[in-house]
Amino acid sequence: MKATVCYKQNDLRTEDLPIPEISDNEVLIKMLACGLCGTDIQKIRGDSVQKPTVLGHEVVGEIIKKGKNVNKFNLGDRVITAIHVPCFTCHYCNKGHYTICEQFRTNNIDPGGFAEFIRIPELHLKHLTHKVSDNISDEEATLIEPIACCLHGLKQADIRANDSVLIMGAGTIGILHAQLAKIKGANKVIISDISEHKLQKALKVGCDYAINILEKNLADEIKRITNNQGVDVIIIAAGVSSLLSDAVNLVRRAGKIIVFSGFDNNKLVEIDASRFFKDEITIVGTYSVTPYEFPEALDLLEKRKLNTKEMITHVFPLDKLSEAINLSTNPKESVLKVIIKS
Numbered sequence: 101m102k103a104t105v106c107y108k109q110n111d112l113r114t115e116d117l118p119i120p121e122i123s124d125n126e127v128l129i130k131m132l133a134c135g136l137c138g139t140d141i142q143k144i145r146g147d148s149v150q151k152p153t154v155l156g157h158e159v160v161g162e163i164i165k166k167g168k169n170v171n172k173f174n175l176g177d178r179v180i181t182a183i184h185v186p187c188f189t190c191h192y193c194n195k196g197h198y199t200i201c202e203q204f205r206t207n208n209i210d211p212g213g214f215a216e217f218i219r220i221p222e223l224h225l226k227h228l229t230h231k232v233s234d235n236i237s238d239e240e241a242t243l244i245e246p247i248a249c250c251l252h253g254l255k256q257a258d259i260r261a262n263d264s265v266l267i268m269g270a271g272t273i274g275i276l277h278a279q280l281a282k283i284k285g286a287n288k289v290i291i292s293d294i295s296e297h298k299l300q301k302a303l304k305v306g307c308d309y310a311i312n313i314l315e316k317n318l319a320d321e322i323k324r325i326t327n328n329q330g331v332d333v334i335i336i337a338a339g340v341s342s343l344l345s346d347a348v349n350l351v352r353r354a355g356k357i358i359v360f361s362g363f364d365n366n367k368l369v370e371i372d373a374s375r376f377f378k379d380e381i382t383i384v385g386t387y388s389v390t391p392y393e394f395p396e397a398l399d400l401l402e403k404r405k406l407n408t409k410e411m412i413t414h415v416f417p418l419d420k421l422s423e424a425i426n427l428s429t430n431p432k433e434s435v436l437k438v439i440i441k442s
């Protein structure tokens with residue numbers, strides 16, 4: 101079968117690999133589509149994961165083979181799955197922090213989403229695999245995992261009716277957050293970025309204000325839009341650590357800041373510490389997704405609550421993953437979500 105293997109930083113090769121063998125409790129899917137995530141690009145370009153490896157985790161596929169003990173699914177079912185399953189019993193899981201469970205990052209689909217055929221292990225099948233209804237296309241189904249990740253973050257945001265929400269970063273994740281914030285009842289959804297085409301997309305899917313921070317002063321705009329109050333919720337959806345200092349200055353009293361991005365560079369930032377006590381602000385980080393957010397993500401797509409059409413801009417074949425990454429990271433391109441198909 102074809103799979104695109106990452107050998108070392110930026111070295112991707114599409115090769116012939118053996119089709120994974122499955123046990124009695126597992127299934128084999130034929131990959132129909134797999135989203136290219138910002139974290140895949142970070143892993144391919146950085147050194148955070150062991151290589152060689154096959155990346156890709158926003159996958160939808162058709163079950164073409166199943167073990168004799170598998171009753172939950174049938175051959176021909178179109179399913180989505182995700183990559184990590186927590187143990188549900190450790191110190192962190194007991195406190196509800198499933199994504200930092202020790203087991204979480206140790207298990208994976210085999211060999212990864214950027215492959216023609218994928219083995220779904222027993223634990224994934226039990227906790228993370230869901231049938232996709234017919235009214236969701238293959239391309240849309242790849243968004244279920246990122247939508248579920250955003251829902252995981254938004255649980256911490258606790259958006260209430262009438263809240264104003266600022267999303268820093270208008271990439272796929274930022275634009276999903278914007279749409280979900282509206283669904284959760286936010287009154288004013290503001291998004292900021294440096295890319296004009298991304299900001300235009302954000303307006304098309306329902307953002308109320310889109311601010312290009314190369315042209316406008318974000319603090320002034322927020323003051324104007326919120327009548328000098330600041331925003332109730334800020335979601336940082338871009339990996340620039342200085343945004344955290346900005347967010348602390350822009351959040352309303354009793355407001356919440358959700359850090360939804362990895363800050364790998366410039367890890368130390370200065371923040372106005374006086375705001376914690378007298379203004380009761382909160383900063384909370386959220387990473388990845390737990391098994392509990394998938395049903396809601398599926399339901400939102402089934403009920404056509406999200407505009408996904410505007411979000412998926414490009415489709416590439418498996419052996420053009422490098423090209424897909426180059427396009428996706430080129431600030432001059434009008435690109436949002438890129439999907440890989442086998």
Ligand SMILES: [Zn+2]
Pocket residue numbers: 137138139157158245246
């Ligand atoms: Zn992802």
Ligand SMILES: [Zn+2]
Pocket residue numbers: 186187188189190191192193194198201202203
């Ligand atoms: Zn655990």
